[in-house]
Amino acid sequence: MTLILTQDEESLRDSVRRFVADRSPLTKLRDLIGSGQPYDADVWKQLSAQLGLAGLIVDEEHGGAAAGLSALSVALYELGAGLVASPLLASTLAAAALGSLGDQAASGALLPGLASGELIGTVAWQPAVTVAATASTAAGGCTLAGQLSPVLNGAQAHFLLVPANGPDGLGLYQVAGDAHGLTSEPLTAVDHARSLATVRLDGTPAVRLTGDAAAALAHVADVANLALAAEQCGAMAACIAMTSEYAKIRVAFGQPIGAFQAVKHKLADMQTGWELAYAALRAAARSGDETPGQFSAAASVARVMVSEPYFEAAADTIQLHGGIGFTWEHDAHLYYKNALSGKVLFGGPQDQLDRLAATLGM
Amino acid sequence: MTLILTQDEESLRDSVRRFVADRSPLTKLRDLIGSGQPYDADVWKQLSAQLGLAGLIVDEEHGGAAAGLSALSVALYELGAGLVASPLLASTLAAAALGSLGDQAASGALLPGLASGELIGTVAWQPAVTVAATASTAAGGCTLAGQLSPVLNGAQAHFLLVPANGPDGLGLYQVAGDAHGLTSEPLTAVDHARSLATVRLDGTPAVRLTGDAAAALAHVADVANLALAAEQCGAMAACIAMTSEYAKIRVAFGQPIGAFQAVKHKLADMQTGWELAYAALRAAARSGDETPGQFSAAASVARVMVSEPYFEAAADTIQLHGGIGFTWEHDAHLYYKNALSGKVLFGGPQDQLDRLAATLGM
């Protein structure tokens, strides 16, 4: 298993990086905050269709690139570095769930739309939270009831995959975003780049998908770990770069502040944390494609190695900038909020350690 | 509740401090390591009889000073700072157990000897470890069986108080140090200043003491927390003083190393940790005398606030001294080993947090 990037991955990285710099710089996120929109529709169109990022882990039969999880992680790293708001993570997790289930009809109906970016899907689930929906079968078919929160892009998704307990045990159900009895309420997300909602289901028509629901959810949790680790690793690098640059130009006590060990050593610790996180990320990404049996542990390791260190690095980014870093105009708080949010979504550090311990047989 | 020391406590502090400097400097501990003795008998005689430290928490009726737990903590702080090896902690815990039980006969027989220092007692118990001895009643009386490890001064104690499960439930039993069927094996303790042993009991005659054994053990755990916190707080202060002094005289890159923020800020963190620990210690000490209902929580807080920070400070004491701090000849490793040992005895940081959480009703 080779950890360094392939040439294809390097090209992908470069083109996503250019895209972010040209089309979705951080000012875009500030525009979104002002507009109240969850993401920029044009950016999403370009990301999904032009760059093909929405179909990276969709197989070719369904219109995807079948580029694999490592390629996905390379793209997400760059998007994370730029705090690009989009429904990519939500749709990718929906695609991962469908891919794992292998329900032919659902895959045929949904994956092409996900791959092209025309459909937005989401998995209405947080791994550490008990499944909160129940399914019942009535005359006209199956309906769901329950409340799910927080759901990634729950207010924008064209369809939701909902885990629910029914007469036959746990199942994954497909629900249309505009289904009867479904209400979604956008939440005040702490991260301006992440759109979350509470979804309430009340007699909402749903279709039970075939396949192993528990296995699909486990796979979703692993892919979520890899995806978040990738985004966070990129964002952490952005924090280090931003802070290093500032430490070179800001002068105090007659010296660039980077000359002071309080600043220099904290940055060195951030860099060391990033190097370890990046190595773990690369191993998880490759493992997802090459050694699926070890993917779960590797993805947990990657997530553990970056979630907390990135949050600390984002807090230290504010700290090392001093007062200016705490102002609304400065970008540091955007990363701090992103790091806080990303730390807890799909299972926080403690949950990851529990998951890893279980994988290791403890 | 006043936290600062009374005049009596200040006098006690000053006399113990002088005693340690004059009669038991750190070279004494190195002599002990060479000799294989657990402690210096003369020092113990002076400590117990002359300074009266063995009787600080023994009531006057039994020959003690009834000076209270705050006074005890003041004395232990100074002994801890000097890493003075003695059976004081063991005997004090035995006295605390007897005081809590209120068994008149045992108190009358044992407390005067403990108070004068002629008797060494110990409680053969570690709070986080399940009670490992069982009691059975035969023709001639009661006997104990089991293995207890590690036992503080288990190889030197004239008597041991052993918790054991018998036909009537948990009881505290008095066993003579030279009783039939008792073997004690000195252990290679990591801390040169702390003598520990494995004690094996096999048909060993014992006397069950009257009184509430569970309550007595809980009190022992609380007093142990206060006592260790006091010792550790003193030792931590010694580490900070030693390291600060070195940071003023050692020059590197043309500067006293204390001028470098890597050194200065680590020392500032050590000092901050010490200030918090000392405040918590004073509150626990006063609480033991004045608000017994809050003593358990306060003693856990003190222990939590010092055990881990002292261990970190001891490691940093080596680190900030550089190579010389890692040599056998330097005193830093004596503190590091003391901190390691003190961190786990009578319940480590995690155990303390569990204990505190339980006290807080979680």
Add this chain to the structure above:
Amino acid sequence: MTDDFRERARSWLAANAPRRSSSEDDAESAGSAERVRTGIAEQQEFQARLYDAGFVGITWPKEYGGQGLTNAEQIAFSAEAREYELPVGAFVIGIGMPGPTILECGNEQQKKRYLPKMLRGEEIWCQLFSEPGAGSDVASLQASAVRDGDTWVLNGQKVWTSGAQYSDFGAVLARTDPAQPKHKGISMFIVDMHAPGVTVRPLRVATGHAPFNEVFFDNVRLAPDALIGEENRGWDAAVVMLRNERIAIGTMTQPRSSPLAYDSLRKLADRLGRAGDQGVRRELASLYAREQSVHLLGQLIREDAMAGRFPGPRGSVIKLAGAELGRYATQVAADVLGPQVAAADSDDVRAVQISIVAVPGGAIAGGTNEIQRNIIGERMLGLAKDPGVDRNTPFNQLRVGTQRSAKESS
């Protein structure tokens, strides 16, 4: 006598003061300057009654409007007041910082003119030290006061000024001799915040609120008696004021009801069923221990002060410890709340979110953690000063902030 005083304070407070509010309100008020502003008139009304009852300026001399009592009475009052939410936020800065500085460094006329009205809340004060290019290195400030006859003309920009929008006066640091080394060419002045040329602009922070201001001085003319202390010796007065600031921040009693306090997070954990997790229980216990210790250290410092042992740099210890407590509480909160931290669906969770976003500010405002560590290392432990500091270079030859040099930028 202290007992009588305490008894009097207890009954007055019971009859006149509002009890502490719930945690949601706290989170709102922590961030919102708006809320404070609307209450100024009510605050002044309350402060006047509190003053008339004899509970303001307890240790200050009688001739300057104080009560002429001892630390014992001050501590007794603070202990009694802990259970109440006194609506006196607008006066905390003036009485805590410029006030004691004028007491220590001001002249007789200034003390008589300003202090009584400050105590009774009739005139509100702010403090103007930090600049965009001078944060931790306050002494590198660039605002200038140029002598013109028996007055001065003030120019420059200040930031992070709490309460500037409703203040009547400010204590401002300005450079009066740029040819001196940086600490030696600074003076402290009283500036009338209503004077022509003073502009106050709210400063929005990470939480989205604007609890601070930027203040611009454009040819503001200072009064002939505006100078506090001696000309070019303003740094001495500034050191007094900064020390008072750290002690004020550090020993400020953290309200139990703060959303990141043990009590609040414990309640949330119980409500969300998270107390069953051993790790969460341990974290909450650890938070309790740390919070208690910071609180106890504050008590110890106050007791020492009463016993005649001046807190000195221990203000930095408690300021640093408080900032680190906030950071630890953030971690506990995230583990207690789990995914709910990302998007709250209840008010109490929302209050935690806002508090978490506010936490990094606490490690910067009033002196960064790094500055506190320098103070602790140098003034408590006696370590050498940082190498290469620029104490002897004339200010106009120094580089400052993010500019190439002070000269070019001025």
Add this chain to the structure above:
Amino acid sequence: MTDDFRERARSWLAANAPRRSSSEDDAESAGSAERVRTGIAEQQEFQARLYDAGFVGITWPKEYGGQGLTNAEQIAFSAEAREYELPVGAFVIGIGMPGPTILECGNEQQKKRYLPKMLRGEEIWCQLFSEPGAGSDVASLQASAVRDGDTWVLNGQKVWTSGAQYSDFGAVLARTDPAQPKHKGISMFIVDMHAPGVTVRPLRVATGHAPFNEVFFDNVRLAPDALIGEENRGWDAAVVMLRNERIAIGTMTQPRSSPLAYDSLRKLADRLGRAGDQGVRRELASLYAREQSVHLLGQLIREDAMAGRFPGPRGSVIKLAGAELGRYATQVAADVLGPQVAAADSDDVRAVQISIVAVPGGAIAGGTNEIQRNIIGERMLGLAKDPGVDRNTPFNQLRVGTQRSAKESS
């Protein structure tokens, strides 16, 4: 071709090399110099066979005794060798540090004379840099070499010298011009460790073992061809050697069987019934994650090197990460073992104790964590050097170590 080589290495190792030993032996050998000394002859015998089979100096030029192959073969061999405990400890320093430095900075005659015998284990080398007064600040060293005709006379004291007791040669740094600034008056020499005037004394450390030595030079005469590189340019060679040292330490594969490794502590937790504690489980999982990541970072650095991206200061990253891993493992071990850490009653616990006491040494030897952080900050992130460093002052005007000045003490 690499595949052939790898296959050949695999079968040779299977036929000739011992597999990794158990954890108790590791802990003993980690601390004991005695054990190493008794094994020197056997190590030399094994090294000669390993060399003759073509697996030593894989990337070194053929004319100096190497195999003239590429990094690919070196990495292939290292990967195969990971499962074995090669008895070659005595040669690691020579081949890892003085060797590459002589290759890069030595003259033709030195390379021909010393390198082949070094590789085959016929002559053992050590490195003599640190002094009691010159640790992190290696360049402040005081050992002196004074020219006398076409030779030099060496005086001074070195510390922390691994393997000095059985070494034939050493690479030593000494000051040759004390009137130059400290980096500019240093030269590097080859010293014959059997020469008259060389005294080696074991240096006992915190664990009670003596894995290092002090070395005293008392008027030791150096050979005419002893100078490596140019006179007074020894610092350049030292930088090369220190970089090689960090990479060697950092990418050294931590044996799975180390008493503080996840595998060992996990086994202990299972045996002691501690894995039922959720906190212990989480700590073990966290230890696994950290250990894996350090291991993976080593792999990434090696892959980058193969792809032509030189590791450079990343050696400092992995050195620092390894030291911090050790400190974390200490905490996990204490929580796994509980009171048993204070006094072991079994061999595996005793091994953990010794390892815990050894941990602080790992954050100092080979460059302290603080020095690594400086390197990472300055050379990876491009931050400014520490203020006020003494790069331009003549050495004989500097204060050094704990002495008032270099002059007074010499």
